[in-house]
Amino acid sequence: MPELPEVETTARELERRVRGRRVIDVVLSGARLRLGRAVDAAGVDRAARGRRITRVWRRAKYLVIELDDQALLVHLGMSGRLLVHPVALVRPPHTHLVLVLEGREEIRFIDPRRFGLVRPYALAELAAAEELAELGPEPLSPELTAEDFWQALRGTQGARVKSVLLDQRHIAGVGNIYACEALFVAGIHPGLVARGLSRPRAEALLEAVRVVLRRGLENRGTTLRDYAAPDGQGANQQALEVFAREGKPCKRCGRMVRRMAQGGRSTFYCPGCQRR
DNA sequence: TAGAGCCTGCGG
């Protein structure tokens, strides 16, 4: 569920709410998370218990909760949330990690589908973490130039442009919603072979990615089902042009928005506004 | 570069 704007919103709100607080207890559900792998319970406990939360930040769709010289790397998968809640004995189903803080509040990681990830790292080892090793550039960073992006597109084989946007090795943090929205804003058909995009169209696409991500951030993310940040739901759903709007009229040209399958995911697009 | 698989929950 969560893409760059949702994860960034979660990071900012966590930072605001819990930075500087000490973790006095750690509770794990024991459930297996991503790929059916067990969470390193002893490692998580060691990394968090008794330490102070010094910083919370985002890289791609990963969150990093820094605790002094330790860190927890967290991915929300499809259905994960990180919430701040008053301490309670009874917690909602699918609560897989709780960091109990001084001050009668706790951070809860709740993930019904269990595609998420929680993994402890020594802060000094984080830069070499396998999860972060192959990630491409941050789309909102000025260090990513249109030229770089165009070269990345040109370096792909036969991949469609939509799939390339989802590939975290080329550009990090874009998911299904914002990929569809960016292609609409750029007027590009999702089925185009990425390698064949002209330099001006590549530049327009990068600009569109930035526009939709910034808008998503301003709206604190898109809540279609159950996404929520610590301070509540997002508002970006009302700004969506094509995503989840199959059969509805395009807001720009009035033609019906279509849905097609690409790589096992749904792609929403307007056949009038998005050209090959 | 598809497709399956990992999971639960919801809406039609």
Add this chain to the structure above:
DNA sequence: CCGCAGGCTCTA
């Protein structure tokens, strides 16, 4: 009951 869901990884 079936299909579908803001992700990622491994396989053919």
